Amino acid sequence: MSNLLAILRLELFLSRFSLTAKILVLAPALVCLARFALVWLNQAGQQARASLIGADEFALAQAQNAYGQFVDGVNTGLTILALLLAAAAAYDFSSERDIGSIRHVLIRRAGRASIVLAKLLRLHILGVLSLGLLGLAAWAGSALIWDFGPVVEDGFELISEQEILYEIHLGLLMAVIPLPAVIGFGVLVSVAAQSATQAVTVALGATLAMDIFKALLGERAWYLYATFHPSVLDQSYLREVSRLVRGFSDVLVEDRFFIYNGWIPLVSVVVFVAAALLLVSRRGL
Secondary structure: OHHHHHHHHHHHHHHOOOHHHHHHHHHHHHHHHHHHHHHHHHHHHHHHHHHHHOOOHHHHHHHHEHHHHHHHHHHHHHHHHHHHHHHHHHHHHHHHHHHOHHHHHHHOOOOHHHHHHHHHHHHHHHHHHHHHHHHHHHHHHHHHHOEOOOEEEOOEEEEOHHHHHHHHHHHHHHHHOOHHHHHHHHHHHHHHOOOHHHHHHHHHHHHHHHHHHHHHOHHHHHHOHHHOOOOOOOOOHHHHHHHHOOOOOOOOOOHHHHHHHHHHHHHHHHHHHHHHHHHHHHOOO
C-alpha cells in the first residue's frame, strides 16, 4: 500500500505538467461550450426565418428549453471524454515502457501491480475532474443562453422540473458508470501492446468498432460496456433523457436495460484490471 500511494503521488505530480492530462480535463468542457455556440448561432437564423413565415410555437419552446440543451451538451462532452480516456489509458503505460522510465520505478522497489493500479487511480481522478468541469460548463453555458423550466404546450405541463431533474440525474449516473470500464480496457491494451502507437491505435479502433457493430447485435449489445456510455452512434440512456426532458412521451426503456447498465460495466472493469495485472506480471519490461 505504501508503494501504491508513493507511485500515485508521483503520477499526480507528473500530471500537473502533462499536456495529455490537461487535454483530458479541459477538452470535454470546451467541446460542450463550442456545441452551445453553434446551436445558438443556428437557432438565431431559424428564429429570424420563423418571424417572417411563422413557426410551430411548441417547437420553438423546446429549442429554448435549457434542460434539453444541457443534456445534449453533456452527452457530447461525455462522448469526447470516453474516447480521450481510452486513448490516454492506452498511451500511459506503453509510452513509459517504450522510453524505459518504467524500469527506473521498478528499480526503486515498486511492484508492477502497484504501477498499474496507480495509473488506473490517476486516470480515474482526472476523469472525475473532467466530469466536474464538464458539468459546470454545461450548466453555466445552457443557463446563459437558454431558460430552465418545465415543458409546457398550450398551457398544459408535459413534464415538470422535478421530473426533468430526476431523469437527468438518472441519465448522468447511467452514462458515468461505464467510464471505469473504458479506462480498464485502455490500460489492458496498454500493457498488452508492443508500443504506444499500437496501443492507442488498437484502443481507439476497438472502441469505434464496438460503437459501429453494437447496433447490429440487438439486445446482445447489452453485454458490451460500450453500449451504455454516450458515443457517436449513441444507444445510452442519456440519449433517451434528451427526448424525455423535451416532453416526448414515446420513450420506452426496458427495466432490464438498467440492470445491464449497472452490472456489465462493473464486471468488465474487474475482468480488464485482473487481466492487465496478470499480464504485466508475466511479460518483460
